[in-house]
Amino acid sequence: MKRLNPKAWQTAQRLEIAWWQSYLSRQNPASYRAWKLVYWQNILKEIECFLPQNAKRVLDAGCGPSGIFISLQDKEVTAVDPLIKHYNQSSLLNFNNYPYVRFEACPFENFDTREPFPIVFAMNAINHFRDIEASIRKLIQCTAAGGLLVISVDAHRYSLFKYLLRWIKIDRMHPWQYNAPEYKTMFQQKGVELKYESMLKKGLVFNHRLMVFAKNRK
Ligand SMILES: C[S@@+](CC[C@H](N)C(=O)[O-])C[C@H]1O[C@@H](n2cnc3c(N)ncnc32)[C@H](O)[C@@H]1O
Numbered sequence: 001m002k003r004l005n006p007k008a009w010q011t012a013q014r015l016e017i018a019w020w021q022s023y024l025s026r027q028n029p030a031s032y033r034a035w036k037l038v039y040w041q042n043i044l045k046e047i048e049c050f051l052p053q054n055a056k057r058v059l060d061a062g063c064g065p066s067g068i069f070i071s072l073q074d075k076e077v078t079a080v081d082p083l084i085k086h087y088n089q090s091s092l093l094n095f096n097n098y099p100y101v102r103f104e105a106c107p108f109e110n111f112d113t114r115e116p117f118p119i120v121f122a123m124n125a126i127n128h129f130r131d132i133e134a135s136i137r138k139l140i141q142c143t144a145a146g147g148l149l150v151i152s153v154d155a156h157r158y159s160l161f162k163y164l165l166r167w168i169k170i171d172r173m174h175p176w177q178y179n180a181p182e183y184k185t186m187f188q189q190k191g192v193e194l195k196y197e198s199m200l201k202k203g204l205v206f207n208h209r210l211m212v213f214a215k216n217r218k
Contacts, residue, residue: 057119
């Protein structure tokens, strides 16, 4: 059973708000956005050869205040995050700066779309979601046949820390604790093919991994 009790997820979301508040007290939001824009541009360059040509519609699931949507001004973006209104009320985000984005304030588990997207991103988000298995199924459902699903995630480097953090639950902002092969398997078992992966950042306990999956044409 890979669904959190609602209280654990609400606690994680409260900690997420507190984290942004504390981060902002030490950072200038404009410099953070400028840094993040370059970060996204580099990732887009890295996966350029996989991105479907001429694709217009993009989904950014768990978008946060400066998600990959900030670098997609030539697309029609749908960006989903339960805290998005909160971010918009702070200095972190101003909806008016992103007229090409439709923001949806809901957990991704509740998101509904009539038409799947040729490109779907869930960057640094799936280990925050409430129901990881259902969210992964939904990410795949939301990807059009022949489309691309791109994720990044903190993946454990050592089994010892993985089991320790699952057991003592001190990393409450990240309800899910897995290593890279486990994340990959969760996607591959649900019918998408891994096309590319890389390490975005090496850490002591976690590596931040990029994974690009393709959904077959039917
Ligand atoms: C670490 S932030 C990453 C934000 C952004 N993708 C980025 O890389 O800058 C994780 C985000 O996931 C969002 N989140 C948590 N649970 C979610 C859920 N069930 N559905 C959608 N987003 C969720 C949080 O509100 C938070 O904004």
